[in-house]
Amino acid sequence: DxxxxxxxxxxxxxxxxxxxxxxxxxxxxxxxxxxxxxxxxxxxxxxxxxRPAKGHAAERAAMRAAGWAFGRPGVLRAGQRLASRARRLRPRTLPGPGRAWTAARDLPEPPPEPFRDWWQRTNSGTEGGTA
Known part of the structure; x- marks a missing residue:
């Protein structure tokens, strides 16, 4: 089945x-x-x-948006920085279809700084970690 x-x-x-x-x-x-x-x-x-599954319309829209952002490094970098700076504004539960998901689990907290910034700071922008 x-x-x-x-x-x-x-x-x-x-x-x-x-x-x-x-x-x-x-x-x-x-x-x-x-x-x-x-x-x-x-x-x-x-x-x-x-018939091939099309998925939920909201899920398809979210995946299209993620693909668009991941394909543009500048947009992704700006989004990561915005999420880090807006950490205190994080909702406890998601609205709409996400409400059931957050009823059973916590929404992850964004990190205090984006990974790219952390990498730049801790590795001085070099691959081996030495300047």
Missing amino acids: ASLPYASTLCGACYDVCPVAIDIPDILVHLRERVVEGGPATRDGSKVVL
Whole structure:
């Protein structure tokens, strides 16, 4: 069934206890990939053809925005600095669909300085850490 690959957390405990060492997490990841790409599957006992998954609209928008920012080093640098300087303004919970996620876990706190700035400060901008 198309939903079965998602019935696991992929923590690896099933692999640890499997007496014949079947790599169940790897198989589940493969099956999830097949569900996402679409194609033949069994749903409720009957064979169906799944369309490729498109994902949630908010998730797609967030991934497009991340791809845009990651493709522009200046934009990424500015965003990291802005996040570091606005640390005190961090919300405790996310609005909308993110509310369920933050109901069960804490929103990570941005670091006090961006990684690029830390690297520049601690390594003097050189690869080996020597000037």
